[in-house]
Amino acid sequence: MKGRSYLCIRGGEVIDPVRQRRERKDLYIAQGRIVDPATLEPDIPWRIVEAEGKLVCPGLIDLHVHVREPGQAYKETLESCSLSAASGGFTTIVAMPNTSPPLDTPQAVRWLLEQSQKRSAVRILPTGCLTRGRQGKELAPMAALREAGVVAFTDDGDCVQNAELMRRALEYAAMLGVPVLDHCQEKTLTEGAVMNEGYWSSVLGLKGWPSVAEELMVARDILLAEHCQARVHCQHLSSRNSVRLIREARLRGVPVTAEVTPHHLALTEECLKEFDPLYKVNPPLRTRWDCQALAEAVAEGTISVLATDHAPHAPHEKEVELDLAPFGMIGLSTALGVYGRVFVETGLLSWEGVANRLTVGPARVLGLPDPLLEPGRVADLVIVDPDIRWQVDDLSFSGLQGKSPFCGMELLGKVILTMVEGKIVWPKPEDF
Ligand SMILES: [Zn+2]
Known part of the structure; x- marks a missing residue:
């Protein structure tokens, strides 16, 4: 996955952090923004990211x-x-x-x-x-x-x-x-x-x-x-x-x-x-x-x-x-x-x-606008699996940074994917 493309995040629980609610829906992303697919041509080759059972949050x-x-x-x-x-x-x-x-x-x-x-x-x-x-x-x-x-x-x-x-x-x-x-x-x-x-x-x-x-x-x-x-x-x-x-x-x-x-x-x-x-x-x-x-x-x-x-x-x-x-x-x-x-x-x-x-x-x-995942907004978002329990052991992926004070502690909830302006930045594009 290089650069930005047409992406559909399917079946996730999309969080509205302002009202503190969630709703199951598909999100469509084109040219770095969230779009309403009804306003686009019908034959766009959407690349699907499955998000069933996951949280999708700004x-x-x-x-x-x-x-x-x-x-x-x-x-x-x-x-x-x-x-x-x-x-x-x-x-x-x-x-x-x-x-x-x-x-x-x-x-x-x-x-x-x-x-x-x-x-x-x-x-x-x-x-x-x-x-x-x-x-x-x-x-x-x-x-x-x-x-x-x-x-x-x-x-x-x-x-x-x-x-x-x-x-x-x-x-x-x-x-x-x-x-x-x-x-x-x-x-x-x-x-x-x-x-x-x-x-x-x-x-x-x-x-x-x-x-x-x-x-x-x-x-x-x-x-x-x-x-x-x-x-x-x-x-x-x-x-x-x-x-x-x-x-x-x-x-x-x-x-x-x-x-x-x-x-x-x-x-x-x-x-x-x-x-x-x-x-x-x-x-x-x-x-x-x-x-x-x-x-x-x-x-x-x-x-x-x-x-x-x-x-x-x-x-x-x-x-x-x-x-x-x-x-x-x-x-x-x-x-x-x-x-x-x-x-x-x-x-x-x-x-x-x-x-x-x-x-x-x-x-x-x-003083920035309230972050929301709705058409017209920049596609900065994160997909989280809320049920994964994990231990902090290896943070070496991120280069120089040292040991975590949370080593050995069990954590709840893990980031599956992070996107900035419609571009997947985590996992690192080369391993995606
Ligand atoms: Zn300080």
Whole structure:
């Protein structure tokens, strides 16, 4: 299968993630778009993709991915990152700007856009830095970055500590019509910390990272968003008190949204009991009560976005002492199967509900149209087998990326096929 052709996806359960419903129907795709076959000539040689018993969903959007280019291709290349995304059902990924150089100039943003056009299997939407060099000292050239094509601003990996600067950033971002995505971390409370502050940090004798470091900044961002009437999106929530703050603010009508990662839903601080740097992540894994509160917040809609924070590192960087290892873990290939376990198996959400948090939720944060599979729309979609149980063993297909923190865990639901603009990008065209 090369390029685009006339394709019919037959007999699948097509998900409408807006209404959170599904309906058995055939989908026809021509020239990269979904079409109504009644409007075309009758003798088109449709190539059939059987989807009986499968879910057909608009392509997933990941609002939080560390694409390691420019500058850190030794961690992961654009090609392997995009393939990882495609294997996980993602057709659009939002790239964080903590690259080398960071995305704080229009040139760097344009470079990433040009390279992704040439080399990426999926759509990559860049974000721009909030502050120059992510130093938290002066604002990045936000208008020029927006003009170059960024869809949001963030200093992710870092958090602007200065409230006045954050206020100005929110005001400018609102003027430019895009949201600020904030990595909420009060830094004086997390100096030298490697894991959640609590029972396990005491047992293991490791410097603890209290959840209040996150909650302080979530609270600040809520108050600033309310004051400036500017949109703030809190990234990778990890604590149940953050959930409480977001819930209360959203009820009050503050323009704040939030996301949670697969690892903060499914893994706890106990994973670090063998001192394995694989589980060192920012913010840290917390307790099962936090996991539970985060999952319930997704189910009730307080957290409207599921995002991976996919952050690969080279093996030589991670295979060192815990204190020295960098923060971050991978997540694109396994996210959907983790959500199957956390939400669908437990009855917290249906697959349609999960699809909503993976398509409509992130699209609305970015101000994009609601993703739907209907005639006229671009054919970005994923076919999922909701019943397959699988183990994460071999992720080597995606090149450089390292070990998965979900190794050994049984996942529920697997991506069968991913399509971007009518072109099959997963399985890789040569093996299809
Ligand atoms: Zn972050």
